[in-house]
Amino acid sequence: MDLGDLIAEVHRRCDTTRPAGPEQHDRIARLAVAAELAGQLQELALALIEEHVKHCRTHGSSWADIGAVLGVTRQAVQQRFSGATKRYSPNR
Numbered sequence: 708m709d710l711g712d713l714i715a716e717v718h719r720r721c722d723t724t725r726p727a728g729p730e731q732h733d734r735i736a737r738l739a740v741a742a743e744l745a746g747q748l749q750e751l752a753l754a755l756i757e758e759h760v761k762h763c764r765t766h767g768s769s770w771a772d773i774g775a776v777l778g779v780t781r782q783a784v785q786q787r788f789s790g791a792t793k794r795y796s797p798n799r
Contacts, residue, residue: 713748760773
């Protein structure tokens with residue numbers, strides 16, 4: 708998926724959910740749909756990373772190694788993801 712695909716998706720969603728109106732309204736409607744889509748993509752991106760952090764932790768990767776890959780400190784990645792990985796701990 709690239710930017711062109713996302714722009715096309717915004718236009719498709721606008722065409723199917725909103726009646727055609729003045730040009731200014733159409734631009735604002737597209738911006739609203741783009742913001743909504745961007746939020747959904749951010750949530751999916753975070754869920755994707757969280758899923759892989761869980762997998763890495765389950766299979767013995769250290770917080771330091773995970774942090775290095777994500778470009779943050781061990782402490783930062785541990786704070787962000789430790790609650791999400793507890794239920795996937797090999798000891799449970």
